[in-house]
Each structure stands twice: as C-alpha cells, then as structure tokens.
Amino acid sequence: AQSVTQLDSHVSVSEGTPVLLRCNYSSSYSPSLFWYVQHPNKGLQLLLKYTSAATLVKGINGFEAEFKKSETSFHLTKPSAHMSDAAEYFCVVRYTGFQKLVFGTGTRLLVSP
Amino acid sequence: DGGITQSPKYLFRKEGQNVTLSCEQNLNHDAMYWYRQDPGQGLRLIYYSQIVNDFQKGDIAEGYSVSREKKESFPLTVTSAQKNPTAFYLCASSINAGQETQYFGPGTRLLVL
Numbered sequence: 523a524q525s526v527t528q529l530d531s532h533v534s535v536s537e538g539t540p541v542l543l544r545c546n547y548s549s550s551y552s553p554s555l556f557w558y559v560q561h562p563n564k565g566l567q568l569l570l571k572y573t574s575a576a577t578l579v580k581g582i583n584g585f586e587a588e589f590k591k592s593e594t595s596f597h598l599t600k601p602s603a604h605m606s607d608a609a610e611y612f613c614v615v616r617y618t619g620f621q622k623l624v625f626g627t628g629t630r631l632l633v634s635p
Numbered sequence: 636d637g638g639i640t641q642s643p644k645y646l647f648r649k650e651g652q653n654v655t656l657s658c659e660q661n662l663n664h665d666a667m668y669w670y671r672q673d674p675g676q677g678l679r680l681i682y683y684s685q686i687v688n689d690f691q692k693g694d695i696a697e698g699y700s701v702s703r704e705k706k707e708s709f710p711l712t713v714t715s716a717q718k719n720p721t722a723f724y725l726c727a728s729s730i731n732a733g734q735e736t737q738y739f740g741p742g743t744r745l746l747v748l
Contacts, residue, residue, distance in 0.1 A: 531675070554735045565639075565725055565739035566678075573735065612677060616735050622693070623737065625677030
C-alpha cells in the first residue's frame with residue numbers, strides 16, 4: 523500500500539538555526555512528492571514539489587527538499603529558521619497511476635526567539 | 636482575485652441535523668476535492684469530482700454527500716449519519732484530475748452542539 527511517514531510529530535528550533543523535517547515514502551511506484559505548509563486554522567499552501575526533474579527542489583520562503591531514491595526520502599530543509607515559519611508541515615505523495623494524494627500525519631515546527 | 640473560498644469559517648451542528656459546507660472556486664479548475672482533518676492526523680479524502688455532474692467516493696465517504704452541478708461549486712453535506720463530524724474540512728481543486736498540484740481553500744471548522 524502507498525504510504526508516507528513523517529518521522530517527527532514536533533520539531534523545535536531557535537530562530538536563525540537550520541530546519542530539517544523528515545519524510546519517507548513507500549517505494550512501490552515512482553512518486554510525485556510535495557511539501558505543504560498549514561498555519562493555524564488556515565488552508566494548506568504548496569511549498570514545493572518534485573516530479574522527476576532535478577532531485578533538489580527549491581520552494582518558496584527559502585525552503586528546499588532533496589529526493590533520494592535510494593533512501594526513499596524527501597526531507598525538507600531551510601538554512602535559517604524565521605519566527606514566521608512556525609506552522610504544521612505535511613509531506614504528500616502521489617504515485618504514478620493513482621489520482622489520489624497520500625498525506626503524512628504532519629510535523630509541527632516550533633520556532634523560539 | 637482567483638482562488639478557493641469556503642464558507643462558513645465556523646459551523647455548528649445540532650444532533651440529527653444535516654449541514655452543508657460551501658466551496659467555490661474561480662480558477663476554472665475541472666477537479667475538486669473534499670478532505671477531513673483531525674488533530675494529529677493527515678488529511679483524509681471524503682469525495683472528489685473530476686468534472687461537472689460526476690463525483691466519486693474517497694476513503695471516508697460514509698455520512699457525507701456531495702453534488703457538482705456547476706464547475707465552480709462543490710458543496711459538501713454532513714448528514715446525521717456521520718456520528719463524529721467534529722473536524723476541520725478542507726476543499727481543494729486542481730486543473731484536472733491528472734494534475735497533481737491541488738490548491739486549498741481556508742477551511743471550515745465544524746463543531747457539534
């Protein structure tokens with residue numbers, strides 16, 4: 523079955539330090555991969571997506587993610603956290619031949635001053 | 636402005652009552668989706684529609700119904716058969732069902748009195 527695992531339910535960082543949010547997916551089919559961000563009581567906003575082009579994907583607000591097929595991972599990173607980055611982040615997968623998206627359970631990013 | 640609107644922002648349901656959540660988009664997208672979000676969980680697909688006058692059940696369709704009479708509108712009715720309706724409901728759309736990127740509305744929070 524298709525699945526996506528976000529390894530941390532919460533990540534805490536200090537402002538100005540690097541951010542790493544981890545995501546692994548099941549490897550049955552060639553996937554398209556996304557990261558979405560959700561601020562409290564808001565809808566989801568697309569940060570970036572991987573669709574079999576370059577393995578390092580740059581998104582909005584300084585975020586980027588690297589697709590590693592050998593590790594079935596798609597971790598999200600940012601060199602320097604900002605207070606406004608505090609939100610919930612969802613890793614999402616769509617497998618070739620399937621219309622539906624599969625969502626991870628989310629990682630809440632907390633940023634302290 | 637182009638986008639997806641959902642109304643109301645908050646909705647209260649009494650026991651045995653049906654309630655309808657509105658979703659409208661002016662993006663000229665063919666495909667529309669309804670998701671349910673519960674705390675600590677990823678989004679789960681309720682229903683989706685690839686084109687006007689057509690819709691399919693998602694993973695958790697029981698207790699819900701939809702219609703797609705117009706391209707711009709995809710209302711969701713939470714029926715009295717849905718025994719645990721308290722959740723955050725998100726509507727999304729994509730250019731067509733084959734397009735992977737979905738764009739989300741701001742959500743409706745449904746609470747039971």
